[in-house]
Amino acid sequence: MFWRDRERESKELNGGPPCGLVRVLVVGDSGVGKTSLVNLIVKGSSSGRPPQTVGCNVDVKHITYGSSGSSSSSMKGDGERDFFVELWDVSGHERYKDCRSLFYSQINGVIFVHDLSQRRTKTSLLQWASEIAATGTFSAPLGSGGPGGLPVPYIAIGNKADVAAKEGTRGSSSNLVDAARQWVEKQGLLPTSEELPLTDSFPGSTGLLAAAKEARYDKEAVIKFFRLLIRRRYFSDELVSTPSPWSASPAQRSQQRLDEDITEENQFYRGTSLGGDPYKYNSIPPLPAQRNLTPPPTLYPQQPVSVMENYNFPRFPSLGSQEISSSSTRSKRLDINV
Numbered sequence: 001m002f003w004r005d006r007e008r009e010s011k012e013l014n015g016g017p018p019c020g021l022v023r024v025l026v027v028g029d030s031g032v033g034k035t036s037l038v039n040l041i042v043k044g045s046s047s048g049r050p051p052q053t054v055g056c057n058v059d060v061k062h063i064t065y066g067s068s069g070s071s072s073s074s075m076k077g078d079g080e081r082d083f084f085v086e087l088w089d090v091s092g093h094e095r096y097k098d099c100r101s102l103f104y105s106q107i108n109g110v111i112f113v114h115d116l117s118q119r120r121t122k123t124s125l126l127q128w129a130s131e132i133a134a135t136g137t138f139s140a141p142l143g144s145g146g147p148g149g150l151p152v153p154y155i156a157i158g159n160k161a162d163v164a165a166k167e168g169t170r171g172s173s174s175n176l177v178d179a180a181r182q183w184v185e186k187q188g189l190l191p192t193s194e195e196l197p198l199t200d201s202f203p204g205s206t207g208l209l210a211a212a213k214e215a216r217y218d219k220e221a222v223i224k225f226f227r228l229l230i231r232r233r234y235f236s237d238e239l240v241s242t243p244s245p246w247s248a249s250p251a252q253r254s255q256q257r258l259d260e261d262i263t264e265e266n267q268f269y270r271g272t273s274l275g276g277d278p279y280k281y282n283s284i285p286p287l288p289a290q291r292n293l294t295p296p297p298t299l300y301p302q303q304p305v306s307v308m309e310n311y312n313f314p315r316f317p318s319l320g321s322q323e324i325s326s327s328s329t330r331s332k333r334l335d336i337n338v
């Protein structure tokens with residue numbers, strides 16, 4: 001009740017949600033540098049040698065989102081609102097394999113991390129994606145699945161670029177299997193790389209690079225990803241209310257936003273490079289109020305915006321579900337495809 005009053009009041013004042021929360025899983029094999037990366041994203045530096053994660057650590061990144069400015073500082077301009085990005089750093093250790101799905105709850109997006117000097121850590125990302133897709137619940141899920149059926153946007157970050165660079169000059173001696181594999185490939189003993197066991201089967205080979213230990217990562221791309229999740233979670237009103245992007249009636253601005261969303265979201269959906277994206281966050285006009293607005297951050301279960309989006313046109317209006325598990329997402333996808 002209290003939140004509802006606050007929400008109504010805020011909408012009247014600002015025309016949008018006062019603040020919000022999105023949840024991002026950070027996953028990948030043990031030792032690839034997830035904790036180091038999260039520290040870097042949240043604190044701006046990674047502490048020397050983080051202890052091995054026990055189960056899961058949660059950190060929070062503050063982002064402002066709105067009509068003026070794209071900074072993540074606490075200084076807000078008019079029309080900007082506070083959003084919090086929860087980063088759930090899930091341990092990659094085998095010890096927690098059977099219980100880590102406890103943390104796969106109401107996910108808005110996923111950051112997959114692999115070690116550039118250990119190729120198998122990239123190969124296993126597909127298993128991570130499948131595991132999350134099969135056992136997780138999702139907030140504002142996509143209409144169609146990504147790798148392993150994952151129904152939310154994601155990015156893949158190749159960490160330890162410093163190690164990979166050094167090993168490149170030494171012939172990648174740290175991973176003998178990979179070295180052998182490359183030799184076999186070079187000799188032409190196997191016709192195509194697809195037939196080898198260690199293929200880069202996870203989409204996004206042109207993903208982001210990082211060297212968390214040296215405090216290097218693509219900050220702009222990561223923030224852009226967080227903003228995409230915020231927009232999908234809280235500002236999808238126009239998308240839902242537009243019956244068909246092909247219809248003649250939608251306002252031009254809505255159509256334009258929609259096209260921009262598709263372009264940008266496809267990048268995260270495919271995990272491709274973000275360079276040269278034309279979308280300008282600074283030019284976003286004041287956003288409309290979210291009709292089914294959720295209460296601001298709370299430990300109670302969230303009420304995600306109910307948007308069944310499909311990356312293939314046409315988009316469909318909400319099917320009414322507030323939280324959609326992977327299995328129900330799949331069945332609804334089937335419904336749509338019929």
Ligand SMILES: Nc1nc2c(ncn2[C@@H]2O[C@H](COP(=O)(O)OP(=O)(O)OP(=O)(O)O)[C@@H](O)[C@H]2O)c(=O)[nH]1
Nearest residue numbers: 030031032033034035036053091092160211212213
């Ligand atoms: N050289 C180098 N070392 C790194 C980098 N990032 C992390 N490390 C080191 O790799 C080790 C593992 O890093 P973590 O961040 O704990 O890895 P994690 O993925 O969270 O591991 P789990 O908690 O077991 O899942 C630590 O000793 C880090 O200092 C990097 O970019 N370069």
